[in-house]
Amino acid sequence: MRAIFETFLRYRYLLYNLITRDLKVKYRRSVLGILWSLLNPIMLMLILSAVFSRIFRSGTEYFPVYLILGQTLFSFFNGATSSALFSVVGASALIKKIYVPKYIFPLEKIMFEFVNLLFSLVAAFLMIIIFGVPFSWTMLMFPIPLIAMLIFVIGLGMFLASLCVFFRDIQYLYSVILVAWTYLTPLFYPIEMLEGSWIYWIIKYQPLTCFITYFRNVVIYNTLPTLELNLLCFGYALFALIFGFWFFKKNQDKFILHI
């Protein structure tokens, strides 16, 4: 355990360098640079709210803000897990030539997407002000669901990254799963619409709904999260983390033979 911590400390500068490299490469060639991370969710929100506010007249309060929060968190999930999936295979040239702790690669991709999420949240914050969501003290709890979600994504990302080494076609399968997951998460519809149907229970208790509901509750609706919701969020996060690390560690010595 101590050895793991020491190698992590030794390679933290590598982690930092890889993240800044990705940021530089991503933004170096675009004129608007980092602004894209702000504009993208706002434009998506405008489109979605133009379409869906006509369809779902159920009167969700602050519907555009409801949309942008869900959308931003989900696109973090989407981006982070997809790039983590390919991270180890993508770093094969390096892994074959030099010893580096391999978990650095999925971790780096996820942290990079997390930094992007933080930029996008600035856009969400602007919308909160523009649409006049009243300030409340529960808003200050917003990092809690983000941290739970980050832990969950790291666990899942480690699992996917190691699976992809052995089965490359997992990337096609996963992109289908992601589409299904998008519709099974209340991003642009209010979850109450589905009450009474069996699918309601799946949607309500799947991890992403928990994180997003938690986030919306404290930011928009001035609601303290229930104990149940807290337990669900951190339960999912810890389970994913432990399982992901265990699976990764069990298989990492075999990676070199398959990449």
Place this chain on the structure above:
Amino acid sequence: MENDVMVRVQNVTMKFNGATEKIDSIKEYIIKLFKRSLHFQLFNALTNVSFEVRKGEVLGLVGLNGSGKSTMLKIISGIMKPTEGTAEIYGSLSPLIELGAGFDPDLTGRENIFLNGSLLGYSKEFMESIYDEIVSFAELENFIDVQIKNYSSGMQARLGFAIATVVKPQILICDEVLAVGDYKFQKKCEERIQELMSGETTVILVSHSIEQIRKLCDRVVWLEKGNVRMIGPCEEVCDAYEKE
């Protein structure tokens, strides 16, 4: 005497499976599973190899293509885990296996120096302290803020070599990368390597050039099809190897 062992390789066996057909998709896996042809053909890249390298010694690895030299180096540098046996190293290790392995073409020379250094596990402060030396050794002062993709291959190799050798590691691993660039820089490289070898550094060297081995090594391990064919003083093993 026992204390100066820097690298200890004990009964290392490396098995690769499925060398004949590699399965890397679920579809193939399931098809093979149903056809019951999911047999893995084992292939021994190394069989029961043991040797030790002492402090300050230059050890050569010789053998034909496919004799397991590169696999041995990968095991020593921790890239691969042996199927059986252990390879232990006592000290800091710098692999010169491929120069500039971690370069990102979209970053500048300066950014790549720091990225590459961190891949070797160096800290930011340390990289800052050796940065100038790297740049001046690679003779790239005027191009350091240019993206690497605009470098010539010689310039990239020079930068890679400078980063890998600026620190005096306790153990240096070389896989035929002793000379890069034009003849002037090649000479500089050779001097740098000689300097490292004559000092405290322990070196493990793979080369197909038997003259180079004779010139540089103290002891030689001769690998043949993954087995140690001969191990001993340089001249003796080189003579036997050349007679073959």
